Amino acid sequence: MDEFSIIQQYFNVVPQRRDDVVFGIGDDAASVRVPSDKELLISTDTLVSNVHFLPEWDAYDIACKAVLVNVSDIAAMAATPCWATLALTLPNVNEDWLASFARGIHDSLAQYEIDLIGGDTTCGPLSMTLTLLGVAPVGKSIRRNGARPGDVILVTGQLGAASLAVSLLKAHNVPKDDKILLMDKLLHPNPRVDFSALLQRFATSAIDISDGLSADLSHICSASRVGATLARDAIPLHPLLPIYLKDKAVDMALTGGDDYELCFTLPPHYLGEFLAIAEQQGLVCYTIGMIDKAPGLRLTYPDGQCVTYEPKGYSHF
Amino acid sequence: MDEFSIIQQYFNVVPQRRDDVVFGIGDDAASVRVPSDKELLISTDTLVSNVHFLPEWDAYDIACKAVLVNVSDIAAMAATPCWATLALTLPNVNEDWLASFARGIHDSLAQYEIDLIGGDTTCGPLSMTLTLLGVAPVGKSIRRNGARPGDVILVTGQLGAASLAVSLLKAHNVPKDDKILLMDKLLHPNPRVDFSALLQRFATSAIDISDGLSADLSHICSASRVGATLARDAIPLHPLLPIYLKDKAVDMALTGGDDYELCFTLPPHYLGEFLAIAEQQGLVCYTIGMIDKAPGLRLTYPDGQCVTYEPKGYSHF
Numbered sequence: 001m002d003e004f005s006i007i008q009q010y011f012n013v014v015p016q017r018r019d020d021v022v023f024g025i026g027d028d029a030a031s032v033r034v035p036s037d038k039e040l041l042i043s044t045d046t047l048v049s050n051v052h053f054l055p056e057w058d059a060y061d062i063a064c065k066a067v068l069v070n071v072s073d074i075a076a077m078a079a080t081p082c083w084a085t086l087a088l089t090l091p092n093v094n095e096d097w098l099a100s101f102a103r104g105i106h107d108s109l110a111q112y113e114i115d116l117i118g119g120d121t122t123c124g125p126l127s128m129t130l131t132l133l134g135v136a137p138v139g140k141s142i143r144r145n146g147a148r149p150g151d152v153i154l155v156t157g158q159l160g161a162a163s164l165a166v167s168l169l170k171a172h173n174v175p176k177d178d179k180i181l182l183m184d185k186l187l188h189p190n191p192r193v194d195f196s197a198l199l200q201r202f203a204t205s206a207i208d209i210s211d212g213l214s215a216d217l218s219h220i221c222s223a224s225r226v227g228a229t230l231a232r233d234a235i236p237l238h239p240l241l242p243i244y245l246k247d248k249a250v251d252m253a254l255t256g257g258d259d260y261e262l263c264f265t266l267p268p269h270y271l272g273e274f275l276a277i278a279e280q281q282g283l284v285c286y287t288i289g290m291i292d293k294a295p296g297l298r299l300t301y302p303d304g305q306c307v308t309y310e311p312k313g314y315s316h317f
Numbered sequence: 318m319d320e321f322s323i324i325q326q327y328f329n330v331v332p333q334r335r336d337d338v339v340f341g342i343g344d345d346a347a348s349v350r351v352p353s354d355k356e357l358l359i360s361t362d363t364l365v366s367n368v369h370f371l372p373e374w375d376a377y378d379i380a381c382k383a384v385l386v387n388v389s390d391i392a393a394m395a396a397t398p399c400w401a402t403l404a405l406t407l408p409n410v411n412e413d414w415l416a417s418f419a420r421g422i423h424d425s426l427a428q429y430e431i432d433l434i435g436g437d438t439t440c441g442p443l444s445m446t447l448t449l450l451g452v453a454p455v456g457k458s459i460r461r462n463g464a465r466p467g468d469v470i471l472v473t474g475q476l477g478a479a480s481l482a483v484s485l486l487k488a489h490n491v492p493k494d495d496k497i498l499l500m501d502k503l504l505h506p507n508p509r510v511d512f513s514a515l516l517q518r519f520a521t522s523a524i525d526i527s528d529g530l531s532a533d534l535s536h537i538c539s540a541s542r543v544g545a546t547l548a549r550d551a552i553p554l555h556p557l558l559p560i561y562l563k564d565k566a567v568d569m570a571l572t573g574g575d576d577y578e579l580c581f582t583l584p585p586h587y588l589g590e591f592l593a594i595a596e597q598q599g600l601v602c603y604t605i606g607m608i609d610k611a612p613g614l615r616l617t618y619p620d621g622q623c624v625t626y627e628p629k630g631y632s633h634f
Binding site for chain 1: 318319320323339340343344345346347348349350351352353356357358359360361363364365366367368369389390391394395396400402403404406407409410430432434435436437439440441442444446448449450451453455458460461462524539634
């Protein structure tokens with residue numbers, strides 16, 4: 001089975017959903033139309049075997065993750081994902097693996113109405129690079145560099161479950177239900193594209209939490225040339241964190257990656273309106289702190305103590 | 318040195334050239350504006366160590382190749398390359414290697430006025446996936462599926478040098494000048510974006526010769542549901558081919574990949590005008606055959622003999 005049969009049998013099998021695709025898989029490049037009132041957003045993420053996933057994971061789950069981490073990047077820009085290319089490097093052709101992997105790609109793209117329009121299939125150590133293209137109304141995408149002193153800091157969901165899953169991967173004393181629940185958080189993140197319209201309207205900055213809240217919020221702070229103070233007790237923890245980690249739970253929520261919730265900032269005078277609309281739309285989010293002029297990250301405790309927090313997160317090298 | 322320092326020190330160092338880049342490196346996604354009279358072309362190619370290049374090659378050359386193979390894909394669509402993302406997977410951080418690699422990326426992108434707008438840096442076995450975005454006037458990009466019986470088949474340059482270079486990699490009896498010349502053909506292909514405007518105006522189909530003329534022309538034939546007959550003696554050979562390969566030279570020109578010339582088809586009544594304009598613009602190309610109704614590939618010999626030719630080319634698995 002050669003490259004072209006793999007593409008034909010596993011990837012060029014889903015009818016195009018989007019009428020803005022001029023042509024997709026099968027040429028040297030794909031072609032799409034970008035509406036003139038939209039800007040084009042481009043994100044690329046690579047998953048490497050034994051780094052971002054374990055080769056023994058179900059190929060379906062690996063595929064979902066490759067899609068979802070990119071969808072999360074587009075969500076972090078308050079944009080809408082539209083088209084994807086997949087560059088897949090395989091050590092050999094295992095048709096069962098490929099069938100399952102391709103199903104994961106197609107299912108997770110379908111969930112967000114994204115069309116797979118092209119890619120590359122090569123032979124080598126298992127890895128995949130997905131490039132995702134999205135759109136936002138011109139001037140409405142949200143970057144990391146717009147946070148201003150006084151802005152409130154919010155996150156879109158509870159943190160720490162994905163990294164708790166990683167830390168418990170090899171533990172034997174974890175009840176099966178907990179393990180299933182945590183692995184699902186790790187394998188099937190839920191990128192927050194549901195916040196895009198609200199962020200476009202109100203947010204001054206946004207990022208997705210892939211490397212850990214403290215590391216990712218620090219990216220916002222560096223890009224915006226500001227600092228941040230977080231109320232330690234306001235950081236929303238996944239309910240299993242305190243059970244397994246006791247007093248280290250907040251630390252994992254601050255440093256654990258792979259949650260793929262969004263962290264964003266709002267001018268304080270918009271907070272009420274923002275929360276009211278979010279509630280109407282059934283969107284839960286948590287106010288966790290405030291942007292300051294002073295660089296760096298600080299944590300306040302319920303007793304009023306305020307300590308500097310050195311951001312820690314996943315580092316690739 | 319972590320992912321972010323690598324990006325800052327080596328990749329986020331060239332000022333943006335293009336005013337259609339809204340923002341580039343440094344956010345979860347980059348943003349560009351696509352003019353409303355243009356369609357967007359997207360190509361992705363992965364280079365894997367020991368498959369597409371040898372790890373002992375100069376990092377500068379590996380980087381150039383990663384850019385140029387993608388530029389060639391965009392050239393094959395008769396489009397103009399504009400923006401690139403680079404997903405780089407590195408086994409470790411070697412600053413000399415990275416400096417040289419980054420220089421290769423920036424130099425080769427600059428040559429085509431492409432802006433590097435984003436990417437990903439991960440740890441793992443050496444490989445890289447470049448995604449290149451280009452534009453063409455709406456409806457003017459050229460696909461593989463438009464060849465019609467009677468169309469003439471042309472190529473934009475002499476073939477076989479890159480695969481001759483590969484076959485002589487370990488040979489000891491090759492004069493140094495020949496080896497340098499051939500390695501340059503392999504390492505620094507010359508994607509034919511110079512043909513884009515002419516192809517947009519006249520061509521019915523086009524492809525770049527990455528897997529070998531016979532394999533790539535067969536892709537045009539399959540997509541267009543036609544066949545092709547080539548005049549064996551009209552296939553332009555790199556002058557070193559007959560010297561090293563004697564009567565096997567044409568076979569290497571038909572099956573050898575990595576030349577990155579274009580193969581394209583024209584309605585016969587346009588041939589004269591096409592060649593006249595090409596000559597005015599200093600563009601050399603070669604008429605090598607004709608599209609037929611009958612599927613498959615045939616070779617005609619000077620004595621009138623016509624034989625079926627089974628397409629062969631590089632296969633990844």
